[in-house]
Amino acid sequence: MPLLVVGSVALDSVETPTTTRDNVLGGSASYFAYAASYFTSVRLVSAVGEDWPDKHTQLLASRNIDTSGLVKIPGGKTFRWRGKYLEDMNDRETLDVQLNVYEQFDPVLPEAFRRCEFLFLANGPPAIQMRVMEQCPGARLTVADTMDLYIKQTREELLALLKKIDGLVLNDSEARLLTGDDNLVRAGHAVREMGPRFVVIKKGEHGAMFFSKHEIYVLPAYPTPDVVDPTGAGDSFGGGMMGYLAEQGNFEPKTLKEAMAYGTLVASFAVEDFSLDRLQQIEREDLDRRMADYRRMLSF
Amino acid sequence: MPLLVVGSVALDSVETPTTTRDNVLGGSASYFAYAASYFTSVRLVSAVGEDWPDKHTQLLASRNIDTSGLVKIPGGKTFRWRGKYLEDMNDRETLDVQLNVYEQFDPVLPEAFRRCEFLFLANGPPAIQMRVMEQCPGARLTVADTMDLYIKQTREELLALLKKIDGLVLNDSEARLLTGDDNLVRAGHAVREMGPRFVVIKKGEHGAMFFSKHEIYVLPAYPTPDVVDPTGAGDSFGGGMMGYLAEQGNFEPKTLKEAMAYGTLVASFAVEDFSLDRLQQIEREDLDRRMADYRRMLSF
Numbered sequence: 001m002p003l004l005v006v007g008s009v010a011l012d013s014v015e016t017p018t019t020t021r022d023n024v025l026g027g028s029a030s031y032f033a034y035a036a037s038y039f040t041s042v043r044l045v046s047a048v049g050e051d052w053p054d055k056h057t058q059l060l061a062s063r064n065i066d067t068s069g070l071v072k073i074p075g076g077k078t079f080r081w082r083g084k085y086l087e088d089m090n091d092r093e094t095l096d097v098q099l100n101v102y103e104q105f106d107p108v109l110p111e112a113f114r115r116c117e118f119l120f121l122a123n124g125p126p127a128i129q130m131r132v133m134e135q136c137p138g139a140r141l142t143v144a145d146t147m148d149l150y151i152k153q154t155r156e157e158l159l160a161l162l163k164k165i166d167g168l169v170l171n172d173s174e175a176r177l178l179t180g181d182d183n184l185v186r187a188g189h190a191v192r193e194m195g196p197r198f199v200v201i202k203k204g205e206h207g208a209m210f211f212s213k214h215e216i217y218v219l220p221a222y223p224t225p226d227v228v229d230p231t232g233a234g235d236s237f238g239g240g241m242m243g244y245l246a247e248q249g250n251f252e253p254k255t256l257k258e259a260m261a262y263g264t265l266v267a268s269f270a271v272e273d274f275s276l277d278r279l280q281q282i283e284r285e286d287l288d289r290r291m292a293d294y295r296r297m298l299s300f
Numbered sequence: 301m302p303l304l305v306v307g308s309v310a311l312d313s314v315e316t317p318t319t320t321r322d323n324v325l326g327g328s329a330s331y332f333a334y335a336a337s338y339f340t341s342v343r344l345v346s347a348v349g350e351d352w353p354d355k356h357t358q359l360l361a362s363r364n365i366d367t368s369g370l371v372k373i374p375g376g377k378t379f380r381w382r383g384k385y386l387e388d389m390n391d392r393e394t395l396d397v398q399l400n401v402y403e404q405f406d407p408v409l410p411e412a413f414r415r416c417e418f419l420f421l422a423n424g425p426p427a428i429q430m431r432v433m434e435q436c437p438g439a440r441l442t443v444a445d446t447m448d449l450y451i452k453q454t455r456e457e458l459l460a461l462l463k464k465i466d467g468l469v470l471n472d473s474e475a476r477l478l479t480g481d482d483n484l485v486r487a488g489h490a491v492r493e494m495g496p497r498f499v500v501i502k503k504g505e506h507g508a509m510f511f512s513k514h515e516i517y518v519l520p521a522y523p524t525p526d527v528v529d530p531t532g533a534g535d536s537f538g539g540g541m542m543g544y545l546a547e548q549g550n551f552e553p554k555t556l557k558e559a560m561a562y563g564t565l566v567a568s569f570a571v572e573d574f575s576l577d578r579l580q581q582i583e584r585e586d587l588d589r590r591m592a593d594y595r596r597m598l599s600f
Binding site: 089176216219254261300 | 503507523557
């Protein structure tokens with residue numbers, strides 16, 4: 001089944017301890033869409049400026065990604081982010097953010113996209129996420145991401161959104177911030193009690209936790225020695241997870257767990273190079289090979 | 301098969317965000333021995349002072365732990381540690397350390413202990429760990445723990461020890477310190493290349509990683525919401541792991557992985573209360589029940 005993602009498309013500049021790469025393809029929806037495209041067709045809604053290189057659109061379109069919802073704003077500039085990773089590659093500093101066209105991004109979905117049954121609201125202002133959701137009344141599964149900025153500045157809107165969505169993915173520090181509880185097991189349950197039927201807490205190199213009313217589990221990250229650039233790992237996780245769910249066409253507990261594992265594995269590839277470079281080198285069969293490894297790793 | 305552990309026995313004072321407990325039973329060898337006692341008989345070698353409450357010895361002896369190697373030093377004072385956990389229970393500050401009798405602890409093993417086939421060298425000066433090892437020439441499996449102090453101050457002795465032992469367990473920050481590599485996958489392999497046939501990196505609430513020449517895997521921690529006092533979690537992990545190996549009498553890859561899982565689960569109980577309080581409430585069948593849960597959690 002097709003999967004709709006609404007979120008940012010950006011030009012990133014990334015500094016790691018050994019390398020700097022400027023103006024590479026980034027943004028939550030780019031990583032998400034590419035990651036999901038191993039599993040299903042994807043419909044992307046976002047905005048860019050006149051400085052946006054068409055080759056990036058072509059790259060996305062070369063996968064199973066419908067870019068007809070990627071709007072180029074006349075006179076606008078593309079969202080830009082510059083960040084720097086510290087020595088251990090887990091902590092990063094944001095050096096510069098220029099929201100540009102994304103500042104007033106209030107998506108109007110193309111008519112054909114509104115019947116989408118699987119919807120992902122990438123990180124964005126909760127009020128906007130809500131308006132997107134309202135344009136997809138037939139969605140069977142709506143999952144959102146969020147971030148510290150929105151937890152702090154638009155908490156009420158976020159709490160309203162949580163009552164409407166089926167799932168929320170967020171990272172560990174965001175779960176702590178949202179709930180005020182440092183214990184992630186309690187925090188995960190507390191977020192679930194705010195509304196969503198399931199919650200996924202992403203822990204970066206330490207994997208991800210899943211919470212539903214009847215189930216809680218932790219899956220470790222796949223241990224790759226080649227962490228080159230962690231940017232987009234969480235969005236790739238989300239894309240792999242939602243892509244697999246859309247492919248399977250259901251979100252039974254068993255399917256959700258497999259989806260968590262696929263998300264983990266797409267993310268483990270994504271961090272092995274800058275931007276989408278590593279993902280461009282792999283196909284579904286590489287994911288399935290790593291999945292076999294991962295299952296072996298967790299069996300005893 | 302009996303398991304020999306040589307390490308510290310202490311009186312701990314622990315401050316958590318909600319509670320302070322003074323002079324409770326602590327020390328690496330206490331946690332280790334109690335954790336191992338679910339699986340096998342344990343022989344404990346350590347030293348205490350005249351201030352040592354006999355009830356602690358009785359508690360250990362009430363399990364399958366031979367305390368005849370626990371020496372009371374005339375005129376001596378027991379090793380004391382005071383620590384404080386910060387809000388998130390992952391970071392802690394050591395407020396005070398009084399090595400006391402442990403300062404000059406140079407163990408001479410009782411004759412009956414020298415034929416032990418499974419040996420654990422809890423955290424201590426590597427030169428002392430080496431001398432203990434030399435007293436057990438018939439050990440089939442020798443595993444050691446270490447810590448930042450010894451990595452910094454007695455690196456040469458530690459490197460000499462690493463060439464002699466079969467396995468090393470250490471925590472994530474220690475692995476980074478020892479190798480200078482922030483990526484734990486690379487760091488684990490680098491430690492293994494220093495000598496031991498296998499290396500276990502403990503990541504606290506994020507689980508543990510295993511490295512051998514042919515295998516690497518990560519097992520997540522069991523997600524308990526009731527983290528009351530993390531003191532001794534790593535030593536309980538080691539005790540559960542080594543206890544299971546000694547019980548099984550082998551250290552084949554399959555047994556090692558099961559042992560890692562049991563170590564994880566004993567540690568998950570140990571943190572649910574201060575000192576050995578929670579461990580005193582459980583039996584092997586509680587571990588096996590949690591193991592069934594844990595296997596379910598990792599199956600998909």
